[in-house]
Amino acid sequence: MSVAAFAELLEGLLYTPSRLGKLRLLREWFATQPDPDRGMGLAALAGDLVFRTAKPSVIRDLVAARTDPVLLALSHDYVGDFAETVALIWPEDARRNAEPPALSEVVEGLEVAPRAEIPAMIAAWLDTLDASARFALIKLVTGGLRVGASGRLAKTALAEWSGQDIAEIEEVWHGVAPPYLPLFRWLEGQGPRPDPNGAPVFRPLMLANPLEALDLAALDAAAHRAEWKWDGIRVQLTAGPGGHRIWSRGGEDISGAFPEILDAMAGLHGVLDGELLVIREGIVAPFSDLQQRLNRKAPGPKMLREHPAAIRLYDILFDRDQDLRPLPFDSRRAHLEAWFERERPPRMDVSPLIPFATIEELSAIRDGARAASIEGLMLKRADSPYQPGRTKGLWWKWKRNPLTLDVVMMYAQRGHGKRSSFYSDYTFGVWRGPPGSDELVPVGKAYSGYTDEELAWLDRWIRNHTTARFGPVREVEKQLVLEVAFDAAQRSTRHKSGFALRFPRILRIRKDKPAAEADRIEAVEALVATNAVPTEAGADLG
Amino acid sequence: MPPHPETWLRVTEAGLYCAPGDFFVDPVRPVERAVITHGHSDHARPDHEGVLATPETLAVMRARMGEERAGRRPQALAYGESLTINGVKLRLVPAGHVLGSAQVVMDYDGSRCVVSGDYKRRADPTCAPFEPVPCDVFVTEATFGLPVFTHPPVAQEMARLLHSLALFPERTHVIGAYALGKAQRLIAELRAAGYDKPVYIHGALAQLCALFEAHGVRLGELRPATVADKASLVGAVVIAPPSAIADRWARRLNEPVPCMASGWMRVRQRAKQKGVELPLVISDHADWPELLATCAEVEAPEIWITHGREEALIHALGTRGQRGRALHLIGRDEDEEGE
Numbered sequence: 001m002s003v004a005a006f007a008e009l010l011e012g013l014l015y016t017p018s019r020l021g022k023l024r025l026l027r028e029w030f031a032t033q034p035d036p037d038r039g040m041g042l043a044a045l046a047g048d049l050v051f052r053t054a055k056p057s058v059i060r061d062l063v064a065a066r067t068d069p070v071l072l073a074l075s076h077d078y079v080g081d082f083a084e085t086v087a088l089i090w091p092e093d094a095r096r097n098a099e100p101p102a103l104s105e106v107v108e109g110l111e112v113a114p115r116a117e118i119p120a121m122i123a124a125w126l127d128t129l130d131a132s133a134r135f136a137l138i139k140l141v142t143g144g145l146r147v148g149a150s151g152r153l154a155k156t157a158l159a160e161w162s163g164q165d166i167a168e169i170e171e172v173w174h175g176v177a178p179p180y181l182p183l184f185r186w187l188e189g190q191g192p193r194p195d196p197n198g199a200p201v202f203r204p205l206m207l208a209n210p211l212e213a214l215d216l217a218a219l220d221a222a223a224h225r226a227e228w229k230w231d232g233i234r235v236q237l238t239a240g241p242g243g244h245r246i247w248s249r250g251g252e253d254i255s256g257a258f259p260e261i262l263d264a265m266a267g268l269h270g271v272l273d274g275e276l277l278v279i280r281e282g283i284v285a286p287f288s289d290l291q292q293r294l295n296r297k298a299p300g301p302k303m304l305r306e307h308p309a310a311i312r313l314y315d316i317l318f319d320r321d322q323d324l325r326p327l328p329f330d331s332r333r334a335h336l337e338a339w340f341e342r343e344r345p346p347r348m349d350v351s352p353l354i355p356f357a358t359i360e361e362l363s364a365i366r367d368g369a370r371a372a373s374i375e376g377l378m379l380k381r382a383d384s385p386y387q388p389g390r391t392k393g394l395w396w397k398w399k400r401n402p403l404t405l406d407v408v409m410m411y412a413q414r415g416h417g418k419r420s421s422f423y424s425d426y427t428f429g430v431w432r433g434p435p436g437s438d439e440l441v442p443v444g445k446a447y448s449g450y451t452d453e454e455l456a457w458l459d460r461w462i463r464n465h466t467t468a469r470f471g472p473v474r475e476v477e478k479q480l481v482l483e484v485a486f487d488a489a490q491r492s493t494r495h496k497s498g499f500a501l502r503f504p505r506i507l508r509i510r511k512d513k514p515a516a517e518a519d520r521i522e523a524v525e526a527l528v529a530t531n532a533v534p535t536e537a538g539a540d541l542g
Numbered sequence: 543m544p545p546h547p548e549t550w551l552r553v554t555e556a557g558l559y560c561a562p563g564d565f566f567v568d569p570v571r572p573v574e575r576a577v578i579t580h581g582h583s584d585h586a587r588p589d590h591e592g593v594l595a596t597p598e599t600l601a602v603m604r605a606r607m608g609e610e611r612a613g614r615r616p617q618a619l620a621y622g623e624s625l626t627i628n629g630v631k632l633r634l635v636p637a638g639h640v641l642g643s644a645q646v647v648m649d650y651d652g653s654r655c656v657v658s659g660d661y662k663r664r665a666d667p668t669c670a671p672f673e674p675v676p677c678d679v680f681v682t683e684a685t686f687g688l689p690v691f692t693h694p695p696v697a698q699e700m701a702r703l704l705h706s707l708a709l710f711p712e713r714t715h716v717i718g719a720y721a722l723g724k725a726q727r728l729i730a731e732l733r734a735a736g737y738d739k740p741v742y743i744h745g746a747l748a749q750l751c752a753l754f755e756a757h758g759v760r761l762g763e764l765r766p767a768t769v770a771d772k773a774s775l776v777g778a779v780v781i782a783p784p785s786a787i788a789d790r791w792a793r794r795l796n797e798p799v800p801c802m803a804s805g806w807m808r809v810r811q812r813a814k815q816k817g818v819e820l821p822l823v824i825s826d827h828a829d830w831p832e833l834l835a836t837c838a839e840v841e842a843p844e845i846w847i848t849h850g851r852e853e854a855l856i857h858a859l860g861t862r863g864q865r866g867r868a869l870h871l872i873g874r875d876e877d878e879e880g881e
């Protein structure tokens with residue numbers, strides 16, 4: 001079976017919107033593909049294929065040698081995804097006649113070929129494939145297979161196809177390796193259950209429901225505990241004699257990307273729940289800093305130095321082999337604090353509980369928290385056991401209300417990737433100076449928050465109200481008022497206005513409001529965070 | 543020495559203007575005299591006084607905007623015929639884009655400029671093929687002016703559609719296609735691929751399909767889709783304007799497969815963004831290799847670009863010794879291909 005079949009699966013998964021449809025495609029893959037290809041495909045989807053010698057830079061070099069750099073850059077800018085850009089721009093040889101490689105041939109080739117031979121091998125494969133198969137191959141090589149099918153979905157399909165329980169599959173998963181021949185033999189009733197022999201296992205996380213006004217009114221303050229909701233990513237740490245792992249919320253193994261955390265887990269034995277953050281000198285960095293770490297499968301020394309990761313602990317699920325999950329939150333919390341006192345692991349701390357007496361008091365605390373690293377509050381029932389999934393009535397997330405301003409659109413720019421057909425990025429400003437001779441000064445740029453219909457409307461409005469064009473940017477008539485929401489206002493030297501907004505997004509198009517009545521610079525000044533977290537210039541999104 | 547075309551052709555707010563001939567090509571607002579390359583709405587606007595175009599384009603304009611708004615003084619100029627206006631000799635040459643689409647060839651005082659409108663180089667059973675005309679300035683579009691755009695052979699895309707129809711015999715395939723040109727080409731290509739069942743069409747396509755038939759384009763049996771009952775649409779092909787594939791009438795069909803026939807479908811996220819499940823890369827515009835090949839074939843030292851992704855094309859032309867210039871025409875649709 002060739003790479004083309006795998007490419008077809010990837011396309012199917014991308015274009016099929018429903019979960020049921022995706023599961024159907026995956027079941028069909030397991031039922032129809034031969035070994036070892038079906039296991040290789042599964043490994044690719046589950047993120048279990050990591051090639052040490054084939055790096056994205058190999059692909060970059062190959063395409064650079066075959067294309068004009070300006071055209072490549074413009075194409076990348078338009079398409080958005082680099083792998084897809086390469087797949088589309090790769091010059092096709094009309095005389096191509098070699099057989100396309102099998103999926104397993106590709107995987108084996110990438111694993112065993114000497115480093116020096118890898119580029120020529122990949123180039124030869126690419127020459128035999130069409131654009132869709134080239135895309136699949138490049139994604140395979142660079143390990144960036146996010147195709148709308150997480151490892152969890154693939155395992156669900158495996159469970160449905162085989163009739164085996166998904167929890168059972170999860171248990172044995174970490175005891176098998178691609179192409180998972182013993183796993184498939186077991187699932188097809190032709191072999192014994194593979195032995196996970198103490199390998200670390202992901203346990204599904206307990207999740208919170210958003211708190212609505214109605215729930216809030218019914219909430220009993222005394223029965224709940226509050227903590228900050230940090231703006232990082234939820235992770236689970238599993239540590240023990242069988243190995244150490246960092247799992248994302250969805251059960252993806254992200255250990256490789258955070259070696260310093262793995263080091264900090266040395267000697268520990270248990271399962272912990274926490275928030276992965278970038279923390280510099282005790283201060284939580286903006287999410288964009290963490291994002292840079294998440295983009296790297298294997299961070300270099302500079303990245304490790306400048307974007308140090310840490311874990312802020314929320315909960316403990318296991319202490320050694322003792323399962324604490326059935327215990328109420330208060331007991332687990334006490335256990336977590338005692339555990340932390342005992343172990344004192346580096347790069348970790350315990351997320352503090354916030355004392356409060358009434359919901360009104362808590363609400364004031366929430367409104368007062370302007371630090372960008374805080375998304376809001378978590379409310380947890382004191383007696384809640386640790387239950388996988390999103391059980392209603394146990395944990396709540398209570399996000400902070402955003403700040404808002406009425407601003408005037410000044411410039412619009414085309415988006416990237418799937419939004420490159422729309423003017424979707426807007427620079428906006430507020431009024432400054434004495435009335436009558438006041439001017440608009442830019443305070444930020446927003447490229448989210450609107451619905452598809454609003455985006456289409458904005459795009460049309462921009463095209464009809466353009467006064468000048470500079471490359472991809474259009475200057476527009478200063479008429480349209482937008483209500484923007486943002487997390488914080490900060491002083492900034494990057495804007496003429498002297499201010500920048502953090503994570504601004506369009507809340508509403510105020511067709512009703514004349515531009516002259518939009519907000520003035522004084523309104524921005526009044527909102528500047530008093531306890532704002534200092535950020536690097538590069539992370540300033542304004 | 544003959545005058546450079548930039549001395550007698552200029553960009554105005556209404557569009558490209560030929561000063562000695564005192565006419566506009568594809569103006570975006572009503573003018574006294576307009577030469578229209580083809581019937582798409584970003585080229586053919588209503589309410590001009592004089593309109594010069596191929597007989598097919600005039601018929602399309604009448605069908606789309608009604609007799610009163612399709613130009614007060616229509617004048618037909620067939621392919622190959624010529625006409626001289628104040629010393630400007632004017633000729634219309636097939637552009638291969640849609641039925642009636644033409645390049646405007648202008649000769650003035652020994653210099654020649656060709657305004658190609660929109661064009662493609664692939665065979666299209668519904669219109670006459672593009673003819674390259676050597677010139678001093680070639681005015682081109684650049685809708686697909688990036689090297690990522692190489693349209694696959696139409697037959698390959700039709701095979702994917704037929705494969706999907708065979709794979710999901712219960713599901714209605716609703717294909718988004720522009721009402722003028724793309725829809726009829728798609729039907730004709732389906733017929734060429736051996737599909738002989740009735741094709742269901744959205745009401746917005748009926749008049750233009752009839753017009754194509756009247757011009758000798760065979761489309762086979764067509765039935766109205768919007769009034770058809772759900773049962774008769776099981777496993778059928780329905781063709782609708784792109785905006786209508788997610789409409790309520792389409793959603794009520796049996797597990798519809800939303801398809802889209804467009805050059806943009808080459809880029810995954812563009813297809814995904816439109817909610818398309820079966821993207822068909824079929825375009826009525828030149829792809830990147832065709833843009834470059836055409837610019838080379840007309841041997842023009844200078845290429846003017848009306849709309850699209852001019853930056854990449856100008857760069858690529860530069861490396862081939864041709865000077866590219868962006869006209870930045872306002873009012874052309876850069877992102878939707880048909881219109």
Ligand SMILES: [Zn+2]
Pocket residue numbers: 580582585639660879880881
């Ligand atoms: Zn057109």
Ligand SMILES: [Zn+2]
Pocket residue numbers: 582584585660874875879880881
């Ligand atoms: Zn056009």
